[in-house]
Amino acid sequence: MWVYQKKLEYPVRVSGPNPKLAKVIITQYGGPDGELSASLRYLNQRYSMPTDKAKGLLTDIGTEEMAHMEIVATIFYKLTRGVSPEQMQAAGLGGHYAQHNHALFWSDPNGVPWIASYVQATGDPITDLTEDMAAEQKARSTYEHLIQLSDDPCVTDVLRFLREREVVHFQRFGEALNDVQNYLSCKKVF
């Protein structure tokens, strides 16, 4: 169960409409290493974790990734608000406009829709936590690419916040991996 707060984890301001920037940022919404992949991966893997601590961590981080999905959605929405179909087309969002108007949709910048095969759940906690650590690094890299592509300092500020969260999550997943490895090796001995 979740408790909902009617505010974003980090406030989103944009300098003005910018459909070109929106087009690339959508990757963190519905791309392979985006926030939807992250949140669903963690919230699904938690059931097969061997310790309550690991289950709790996956729930916490999966929940935060949902909050990040909300932030990325807000950025895209604000960057395309009031943008005409012609301007959407000129920015490479003609396909998006044709299918979704100004609505949000989980796709990557090339229009490829999100698919469940972006994520895995093997039931092996070592394997799954290692995937989660890789996922945090992939998200960090993607945010760095987006920071390089961003020409809006307000958006860049939010991207920097989200990137730093991935760094923190990597540390936490690493600690969970230490813990689970130790738990499993103790189980073998006794």
Next chain:
Amino acid sequence: MHSNEYHLTPNYPYAPNLPGHPNKQSYPGGSMPPLQLAHAYVPWQHMGNIFSPAEGLARGTIFPELLSPYSVPKRGESNG
């Protein structure tokens, strides 16, 4: 068999700023088991100094030791 030589965080100070726990062990239960080949580990983080809530929000973490801001590479430089 848990030699200090194999301690996961040999150079990390023990919980320096945790009141009442000046010599808190770096692993909950004692020292970490020896490191094993073909296993991945991350050094344990200890509670220490933290940023104020406002600064933590601005930076994306309340932990100074986890802060690693990204600097955009100059043109021509590799992204690494």
